[in-house]
Amino acid sequence: MxxxxxxxxxxxxxxxxxxxxxxxxxxxxxxxxxxxxxxxxxxxxxxxxxxxxxxxxxxxxxxxxxxxxxxxxxxxxxxxxxxxxxxxxxxxxxxxxxxxxxxxxxxxxxxxxxxxxxxxxxxxxxxxxxxRITQSALQKSETLFQAITSNLPGVVFQFVLTTADNQTSFPYVSDASETLLGLIPRRLMDNPSLFPELILADDRESYYQLMMISAEQLSTWNWEGCIQVKGDSDIKWISLRATPRRVSNSVTIWDGIMINITRNKLAEREIARSREQLAELSSYLQKIKEQERARIAREIHDDIGGTLTAIKYELFPCMDTMPRKPEFYQQKMKSIESLVDRVIDSTRRISLDLRPGILDCGIVAAVQWQAKEFSDRTGITCKVSCENDEISLDSDLAIAIFRIFQETLTNISKHAHASRVQVKLLELDKLILLEVIDNGCGITHTDMEKRDSFGIRGMRERCQQLRGNFYISGDPEKGTKVTILIPTGDLEQQTGQVVSLKNKFKTPSYDKKSVSRSE
Structure with missing residues (x-):
């Protein structure tokens, strides 16, 4: 057949x-x-x-x-x-x-x-x-699904809303719910109302509102809000994303995922805060720049300009044709010489204010000179410790370190109420360490977070621009410690060295022998 x-x-x-x-x-x-x-x-x-x-x-x-x-x-x-x-x-x-x-x-x-x-x-x-083939394929699919969901950084879930009686349920919740929500999957599936109870009151209304809009329009359910797990003091930011499908006139099912976005939110806030601080610092620096320009212009006008005008008036009688005795011209020459010396002194003083010439002698000499000038001006003893007589730096880096040192001493004179200051300047394998310790009242965290603490912000920003690190810490009634670490060579290669030395200089260590409150 x-x-x-x-x-x-x-x-x-x-x-x-x-x-x-x-x-x-x-x-x-x-x-x-x-x-x-x-x-x-x-x-x-x-x-x-x-x-x-x-x-x-x-x-x-x-x-x-x-x-x-x-x-x-x-x-x-x-x-x-x-x-x-x-x-x-x-x-x-x-x-x-x-x-x-x-x-x-x-x-x-x-x-x-x-x-x-x-x-x-x-x-x-x-x-x-x-x-058996179908069952085997299903088992493989379930194994793969479990492997994927267990490694996802969030809770995979299926959510059902029955609009007829306004009932909700979680047919499926992945194991990550215990970590993220503090609820084992079975408990959440048995009692779906537990999840809304975790949502903070301010965000609960938006959760329900966006859920209903998604159900009516069959649009993606996107919600972000805060939850607080029972027994946990921290508040978590949650991002919920789910795709709906209608299985009947009154039943909608969502398949989605919930992710912890707390770090992202904190980072966004920190970025916004940093931008605000940078804007304030930029405005402050612009204001200081204009004030400095006005001061220099005033000094040039009042001091140098006035002196040059006086020279002109001294020269004016010498330019007519009237016969005069030699003593008259000799007197005018002495007067003009004195005025010229005054112009030279004023020019030198203004130049030193803009850029101290001592920087041409190296950063070590500049720091030592500034420390002596600070002691002479304020009466606060300031000692500098440096293992090398000379540290070779490019001019931009030397100026940056010098300005940070100047700002640190300015803050000490204004706020620290100190009697002694110990300065350490070291070269550590292509890294510059500048450490300034005073025996004053000690800076607090509140002081560092003040909106008008532009000096600290300016020092920190200057260090960050140079790929360095800036640390400041205080101990009440013992003093304040400022530490900067800045690479002197290839910035990319030195970044790791800066980080490795971070912990070593982050915690204040006060040398009571070298920095004492008693004179």
């Missing part, structure tokens, strides 16, 4: 006549049987190991019972349908074997059901095989 279906049959049979009759029935039923007959347990096991079979037809032989065949199939974990075709097995024994896993049972004298039973077994075996 052209449409004959191939059928691999393993037959447990000792009667050749019965075997031929079964094959004829299979052939007439539209099969093209490929049959192997066995009658011993060893032959059966070999056949099961060496080939794949569509069906096993077994008689209940004395040396190889149907139960033995069923056991052999189970031992090798084979899902081959077993149909018992017997002439002598009793109904009770057949029922027992059927209960143990045999597919069907029939007597040899009535094989009318054989072909339909085989076809039915093939169909069910195919369905079962497909079921």
């Amino acid at each position: 052209v449409n004959e279906e191939k059928l691999k049959v393993l037959m447990v049979e000792c009667s050749e006549e019965d075997g031929d009759r079964i094959l004829q029935i299979l052939t007439r039923g539209g099969f093209q049987p490929d049959c192997l007959c066995v009658s011993t347990i060893s032959a059966l096991r070999d056949a099961l190991l060496t080939r794949d079979w569509d069906v096993v037809l077994s008689d209940d032989l004395p040396q190889l019972t149907a139960q033995d065949v069923l056991n052999a199939l189970k031992d090798q974990e084979l899902d081959i349908p077993l149909i018992i075709v017997s002439s002598q097995i009793g109904e009770e024994a057949a029922g027992h074997i059927m209960a143990s896993g045999a597919y069907d049972f029939m007597m040899k004298k009535n094989l009318a059901r054989l072909v339909p039973a085989i076809r039915r077994s093939q169909h069910e075996a195919g369905n079962y095989q497909q079921f």
